[in-house]
Amino acid sequence: xxxxxxxxxxxxxxxxxxxxxxxxxxxxxxxxxxKPNTLLPLSSALELISSxxxxxxxxQTFRLFLAAGVHPEFETIEEANLFNTVFGxxxxxxxxxxxxxxxxxxxxxxxxxxxxxxxLIQSLNSQIPLDAIKFLSIYQGRKTNLDSEEGSGKILHEFxxxxxxxxxxxxxARQWKWPYFGSIDATCEYVxxxxxxxxxxNNIATVKIKNYFDKRxxxxxxxxxxxxxxxxxWQASDxxxxxxRQNPLGIEIQxxxxxxxxxxxxxxxxxxSFELPIALYDLQIxxxxxxxxxxxxxxxxxxxxxxxxxxxxxQAIKIILWLPQQCYFAQAYQSQNNGQKxxxxxxxSSNLSQIDIPLLKELHPSKVNLxxxxxxxxxxxxxxxxxxxxSPESNRYHPCGYHTGNIWMFDTMLASLNLLDLGYIxxxxxxxxxTINVIxxxxxxxxLVGKYxxxxxxxxxxxxxxxxxxxxxxxxxxxxxxxxMAYVVALLID
Numbered sequence: 001x002x003x004x005x006x007x008x009x010x011x012x013x014x015x016x017x018x019x020x021x022x023x024x025x026x027x028x029x030x031x032x033x034x035k036p037n038t039l040l041p042l043s044s045a046l047e048l049i050s051s052x053x054x055x056x057x058x059x060q061t062f063r064l065f066l067a068a069g070v071h072p073e074f075e076t077i078e079e080a081n082l083f084n085t086v087f088g089x090x091x092x093x094x095x096x097x098x099x100x101x102x103x104x105x106x107x108x109x110x111x112x113x114x115x116x117x118x119x120l121i122q123s124l125n126s127q128i129p130l131d132a133i134k135f136l137s138i139y140q141g142r143k144t145n146l147d148s149e150e151g152s153g154k155i156l157h158e159f160x161x162x163x164x165x166x167x168x169x170x171x172x173a174r175q176w177k178w179p180y181f182g183s184i185d186a187t188c189e190y191v192x193x194x195x196x197x198x199x200x201x202n203n204i205a206t207v208k209i210k211n212y213f214d215k216r217x218x219x220x221x222x223x224x225x226x227x228x229x230x231x232x233x234w235q236a237s238d239x240x241x242x243x244x245r246q247n248p249l250g251i252e253i254q255x256x257x258x259x260x261x262x263x264x265x266x267x268x269x270x271x272x273s274f275e276l277p278i279a280l281y282d283l284q285i286x287x288x289x290x291x292x293x294x295x296x297x298x299x300x301x302x303x304x305x306x307x308x309x310x311x312x313x314x315q316a317i318k319i320i321l322w323l324p325q326q327c328y329f330a331q332a333y334q335s336q337n338n339g340q341k342x343x344x345x346x347x348x349s350s351n352l353s354q355i356d357i358p359l360l361k362e363l364h365p366s367k368v369n370l371x372x373x374x375x376x377x378x379x380x381x382x383x384x385x386x387x388x389x390x391s392p393e394s395n396r397y398h399p400c401g402y403h404t405g406n407i408w409m410f411d412t413m414l415a416s417l418n419l420l421d422l423g424y425i426x427x428x429x430x431x432x433x434x435t436i437n438v439i440x441x442x443x444x445x446x447x448l449v450g451k452y453x454x455x456x457x458x459x460x461x462x463x464x465x466x467x468x469x470x471x472x473x474x475x476x477x478x479x480x481x482x483x484x485m486a487y488v489v490a491l492l493i494d
Contacts, residue, residue: 400450
């Protein structure tokens with residue numbers, strides 16, 4: 001439906017536009033993803049985002065997290081059920097919240113979780129982490145495939161069978177093959193989790209799986225080593241981790257900020273080239289944490305020494321991506337074909353949600369400097385609902401943009417946990433409180449909310465600044481898996 005009169009919307013649509021760009025609204029679509037009368041009980045939400053997944057290839061049943069569950073009030077609404085499957089990154093981050101929740105439950109006897117939810121968390125923790133690792137190992141990449149973006153040792157981004165409705169649509173429109181591997185951080189998160197599990201129980205290293213692609217048997221330790229080698233293949237001579245999109249119709253930005261306009265320069269709003277190698281800040285941190293974790297393995301279980309790689313990566317982050325005058329990290333770095341080197345310096349929430357604490361303390365050895373860093377991020381990004389993904393001072397900021405202004409519950413709660421670990425208790429609890437409020441007010445476990453709360457409409461624009469079409473407002477999924485897990489952790493912190 002093309003908008004013929006702004007009065008039809010009965011709202012001031014100009015409030016959604018960027019005041020720094022030349023934009024024209026081309027499409028306004030009300031949706032049926034409205035606020036329910038009541039919030040789904042947490043225990044029900046936990047059950048809906050976890051699945052007894054029967055794998056057709058191995059004929060095994062795995063207990064796994066889905067990226068989103070089917071909300072009972074929206075099960076017939078197509079746009080509310082886009083992610084009801086396994087996403088590698090999403091599941092691994094959900095597990096990160098799950099394992100942290102277990103620690104918090106042990107440390108805080110008088111927490112706010114109800115008994116049923118507490119029992120479910122404990123049950124899921126006993127099954128999902130190892131089942132997730134086994135499942136992802138079965139579908140771990142073995143060779144280069146440009147359509148699926150598979151690579152040796154790489155962990156999948158999105159799992160669908162070829163006869164899945166959405167799989168068929170994406171295969172037709174974008175030539176994707178399945179499973180699809182268009183993310184880099186899933187591999188890093190996989191290394192971190194599997195390393196943790198092996199350190200907790202060395203027997204996990206010898207667990208065997210049969211790989212889907214080459215039909216060979218591997219131990220999980222062998223799968224771990226292949227994932228580590230995959231990360232090392234992305235490390236360039238300057239020390240940073242780079243990736244290049246393999247499928248020209250694949251995901252442009254292959255971190256969790258996976259929309260085309262999520263990475264930009266602050267003033268001009270320049271976007272990176274999607275066909276050239278790019279070093280994203282988020283990926284440097286997840287790769288560094290994977291290396292640090294792997295190095296903790298006992299010597300007899302570690303076939304690769306990452307001391308040099310880890311040191312090079314840490315130094316490169318400090319030298320190339322750190323912006324001392326602004327007191328935050330740039331979003332990304334890229335060399336252009338003409339030799340020009342661009343720092344994408346817009347301020348994003350990753351400066352609190354994706355941090356390596358040892359690295360941060362090396363940069364800020366005094367508490368005064370660390371205070372300045374934390375204050376800079378919170379002053380620019382904190383809102384009534386949590387952390388905005390992009391600073392309003394940035395050229396590409398939209399108050400309800402997918403990764404250019406919206407607030408994601410999981411992103412806010414990763415920041416909250418990092419603040420807690422850094423000793424900023426009050427600031428951590430405030431973000432947890434805001435996350436709880438969002439969920440209690442919307443009666444959803446939303447993928448995201450905008451500056452004005454739950455987005456109930458879709459707004460498309462033509463950006464005449466660079467002649468691109470963009471969707472600057474859309475509702476989040478109503479039962480997003482990592483939002484449920486973020487809510488769990490928020491209740492345990494608040």
